[in-house]
Amino acid sequence: MTLQIEVDLTAGVPPYEQIRSQIVAHVSAERLRVGDRLPTIRALAADLGVAAGTVARAYRELEQVGVVTTRRRSGTVVAAGAVAADILARQAASAFVATVRAARLTDDAIVDLVRGALLEPTPAGDRQEGSEVAHPDAR
Amino acid sequence: MTLQIEVDLTAGVPPYEQIRSQIVAHVSAERLRVGDRLPTIRALAADLGVAAGTVARAYRELEQVGVVTTRRRSGTVVAAGAVAADILARQAASAFVATVRAARLTDDAIVDLVRGALLEPTPAGDRQEGSEVAHPDAR
DNA sequence: ATCAATGCATCAACTGATTGATACAATGAT
DNA sequence: ATCATTGTATCAATCAGTTGATGCATTGAT
Missing domain, CATH: 1.10.10.10 (Winged helix-like DNA-binding domain superfamily/Winged helix DNA-binding domain)
Known part of the structure; x- marks a missing residue:
């Protein structure tokens, strides 16, 4: 085969x-x-x-x-090293699950969350540490 | 400001x-x-x-x-609805997706990975509506 | 030394995503 | 009723990514 x-x-x-x-x-x-x-x-x-x-x-x-x-x-x-690469991915998944479970999300919600993140077109860093800011409020 | x-x-x-x-x-x-x-x-x-x-x-x-x-x-x-916890969870999901995408996994593989991680630590209500993949998940 | 099998490099054409410009629609203030 | 302000829709131009085609470089076998 x-x-x-x-x-x-x-x-x-x-x-x-x-x-x-x-x-x-x-x-x-x-x-x-x-x-x-x-x-x-x-x-x-x-x-x-x-x-x-x-x-x-x-x-x-x-x-x-x-x-x-x-x-x-x-x-x-x-x-x-093929297996090692796979393990790294699994570790990332475990860490993520632990994080969002701390937020008391249900399993379904977690999967949905990932699906939502997958839909976003950003392939690269979504990171941005903001600077200080005040509230815009307005007129 | x-x-x-x-x-x-x-x-x-x-x-x-x-x-x-x-x-x-x-x-x-x-x-x-x-x-x-x-x-x-x-x-x-x-x-x-x-x-x-x-x-x-x-x-x-x-x-x-x-x-x-x-x-x-x-x-x-x-x-x-923009609760901080919710937002944080989204960002965690985005970060996770970015990480695991760097490992070049496909979307389906990523979702499977998360499902696998959900099964491990806390055997909470691990019920998903039947998807397509079973993925025996060795190692 | 030669040859053939295999991966690698290059590049023009194509495709889809993103932008910038412009015009339109809705709506709260007057 | 009118107007200015705000978000929305549209579309051509541009840009990045992907492919397909072709030829090159390496290397194990003979």
């Missing part, structure tokens, strides 16, 4: 991102294990009907996060 | 988003309180050197989330 990866061009999510996340899911579910080899860029690209550069980007990002390692002729394999 | 709001055009984050998050920060820090009036769209736009539509978008999104209410001639004021 080959890896089950699919791309939906109408999904709104960029294809390279779909590929990337599905591979992460496969690693997380242990359908891919450390040392397993991924399809070659060209093979997967042809299979999915996308350009090679698209798959290459997915692989590149996976390598930056430490999920895979690539060598020129040997191909792309699941890296030893 | 006006609200301390600044826009950095080189920040990568869109200006309307910077405005939105800074106002949220002001409400969260109680520099803006329920009933306080925000600057008019035109005034703030002129002050920041951006177009009115940019500020308008920030205000619109704030209204959708329930942080402010706007009326045509009366202007835009901080809404009653």
